Amino acid sequence: MINFSHVTKKFGDYAAVADLSLTVEPQAAVALWGPNGAGKTTVIKCLLGLLKYKGSIAVNDFDVQKQGRQARGQIGYVPQAQSFYNDMGTLELTRYFGQLKRAPAQQPAELLEQVGLAEHLDKKVGALSGGMKQRLAVALALLGDPPVIVMDEPTSNLDAGARDALLQLLANVKAAGKTIVFTSHRLEEIETLADRVLVMDRGQVRLTCTAAELPKRLGWRSQVKLRVPAASLDTALTVLQDDGFTVRRNGVGVIVDVAHGDKARPIHALSAADICVVDFVHLSDVEAE
Amino acid sequence: MSIRTIWIIAQKEMRDALHNRWFVLYTIAFVGLALAFSYMALAGAGISGFAGFGRTAASLINLVLLIVPLMALTIGAQSLAGEQEHGTLAYLLAQPVTRLEVFAGKYLGLMLCLLASLTLGFGIAGLVMAANGGGASNPLSYVRLVWQTFLLSLTMLSAGFLISALTKRAGVAIGIGLFLWLAFVFLGDLGLMGTAIAMRMPVGELFLLSLSNPLQVFKMASILEINTSLDILGPAGIYALQEYGRSLRWLFLAVLALWIVAPAAFAYLRFANRSDL
The missing domain is CATH 3.40.50.300 (P-loop containing nucleotide triphosphate hydrolases)
Structure with a gap:
């Protein structure tokens, strides 16, 4: 001891x-x-x-x-x-x-x-x-x-x-x-x-x-980047915003702010709306002040 | 305190010394020059060949005064500061050891290396002289010089450890060690002469001042052993012999012992209280 x-x-x-x-x-x-x-x-x-x-x-x-x-x-x-x-x-x-x-x-x-x-x-x-x-x-x-x-x-x-x-x-x-x-x-x-x-x-x-x-x-958040087909980009933004995510457009994908340990949820949300997620990148974990 | 732990650390220190190119270089230089000096001592007397022990001892004093302090100061100065600089000291102290054991182990290891190196130099020169008939002269004076050289090397090792305990970087510690060596070897003599002339210092005070330099003490003690007189040192030498007589030998021994113990004790106290590891 x-x-x-x-x-x-x-x-x-x-x-x-x-x-x-x-x-x-x-x-x-x-x-x-x-x-x-x-x-x-x-x-x-x-x-x-x-x-x-x-x-x-x-x-x-x-x-x-x-x-x-x-x-x-x-x-x-x-x-x-x-x-x-x-x-x-x-x-x-x-x-x-x-x-x-x-x-x-x-x-x-x-x-x-x-x-x-x-x-x-x-x-x-x-x-x-x-x-x-x-x-x-x-x-x-x-x-x-x-x-x-x-x-x-x-x-x-x-x-x-x-x-x-x-x-x-x-x-x-x-x-x-x-x-x-x-x-x-x-x-x-x-x-x-x-x-x-x-x-x-x-x-x-x-x-x-x-x-x-x-x-x-610690109030940690994570940022993930989801790549979706260009034709579905606007729809994806709307779906994620409607689901309560903070989201912004980034080139051919969207960057979503999620709670730590909850990174798969935006993918499920897009799949439920018949939007195919082509790629997925975990950008960062952010510790709350 | 564990003797076993001290010995383990001492063995590691000896291993490191054998891998230290400066230490190896000093040893080679000392052995080579000791041989050369023993040869040249007799050439100075007008006879070719190897000198007797007494004459060789006298000529070796100058070699010892130059090389031994340099050797002991630099390896002592590297001991603690080098380990701290490389971050190994903190790791060593995180083991089940005490700081006294680490300090004693390092000191013992380097002391044994120094004494082995000096024994090698004096031993080879002595064997060569004995083989060339030098044994007919006074071998005891040679043995006494070896013994006093051991003491001198330990005074400088202690001073090196003190420098090492006061600094964090080996380069800085070696730089200070070299400056101290320069001060002891050259500035000491010049300083004494200059002070005596400028301040019209009485001969008694000049003698006492000379005791502050362990190299001067070694020189006087060695000359006394070979010559049984200090006339060669001028009025201060004559005064010392008249004033202290037979106890002069013990006075020199005591001063050298103080120069071994005091810096080592201060170095340990500083090391024991360090918290910037």
């Missing part, structure tokens, strides 16, 4: 984290959500004992500031930036951190195989791709089998393919019963991993909800 009690971290007069109290139950997965500067990464750094703060944080009853080594012994950390020793071999690096975490001697090779890096054991860390490095970070975090995994924007620097592979890996980590605390900007990540989401802004938790509730609670 992780317990934050009245944690405040100030940089000068600016409170990056302001009086944060929070309990994360064993095997729960909690996401910290918020814009840049909301204080998410500062919370993670406080949890790892990298920053000094007021208040207290305990990880499985070990106080982070007074029993730092024991508290960090409960945690596996996946950083945002892949800051490893690039001149070391993959297995060599994993063995080094395995020694520091007192992991069984065979565990480094086993974990590298588990995260799909068995063919890259001798490759220099600097020569690994971004996705591979992040999988390496997960392997390093699992060394010593810590009960808590802490991740700071784990998929932020990855392309779509690498992101999907890593999310699958992290879903397996969650299924193994780890307690997870992570920061994220991505809804997909939150939906896959989080049981609970804390929406942070200016160092404070503004909202707590489930992953499924998040888009609605």
Whole structure:
């Protein structure tokens, strides 16, 4: 269990984290959500004992500031930036951190195989791709089998393919019963991993909800572009407006504003009016102010 | 504090030092020049071949004064700042380790590398001299020079660590280290002479001022071991020997020890309280 009690971290007069109290139950997965500067990464750094703060944080009853080594012994950390020793071999690096975490001697090779890096054991860390490095970070975090995994924007620097592979890996980590605390900007990540989401802004938790509730609670909207035959364009605009959509014409299609999670509804509306939708593009998700 | 953790970090530091081209270059230069100096020392006496240990020790003092501080300052300056710049320090500190263990491990690793490098240089030069009959002269003075060089290297390593703990970038840390080296090696001598002349400084104060530079202390201690007198240093040297007598050797040792411990302690305190990782 992780317990934050009245944690405040100030940089000068600016409170990056302001009086944060929070309990994360064993095997729960909690996401910290918020814009840049909301204080998410500062919370993670406080949890790892990298920053000094007021208040207290305990990880499985070990106080982070007074029993730092024991508290960090409960945690596996996946950083945002892949800051490893690039001149070391993959297995060599994993063995080094395995020694520091007192992991069984065979565990480094086993974990590298588990995260799909068995063919890259001798490759220099600097020569690994971004996705591979992040999988390496997960392997390093699992060394010593810590009960808590802490991740700071784990998929932020990855392309779509690498992101999907890593999310699958992290879903397996969650299924193994780890307690997870992570920061994220991505809804997909939150939906896959989080049981609970804390929406942070200016160092404070503004909202707590489930992953499924998040888009609605944040008032998110999506924009989709629908392409229809040129002869049906005017009719399509009328049908969608009559159905209550905010819609505008755009070249050979229409751009429709829909509630998050409701992107198929304008397609159904047009189909019901016998208008064929030729193509469909999701343009953006827009967070309400 | 876990000795095991310190040793794991120290081993990693030694591995890194062997991959550090500057460190390897300094070691090669030191070994090569130590050999060359031992040869030239006897040539200076008008006899070709290798010099005895005493004469070689005297000639090696100048080599040590130039290379060893440069070597120790630059590797010390890179230690913490380099890791912080690459972002690896924060990741290391997020592991189940304490800052004292990280600091001690890094210091121990670099210390062992430095001592190994110096032992290699002095060892090869010593073996060659012994093989060429140099052992007939005074090998003890040579051993004492090696011991004092170890101490000098640690004073500069500590100073390098202090620089590293005060900066965030390896380039800046190395720049400050080079300036400090320049100040100790060249400006120290000139500054002492200039201050003594301009302020008409009494000889006792001049001696005390010279103790503020660990290189001067090393030089005086080494000359004392070889010569058993400091006449060569002029009035300040004569004054020091008359004033402190037999305890002068211990005074030099104490000053060098202070130069090892104090900067290292300040460096650790700064490192332990850093929160800009």
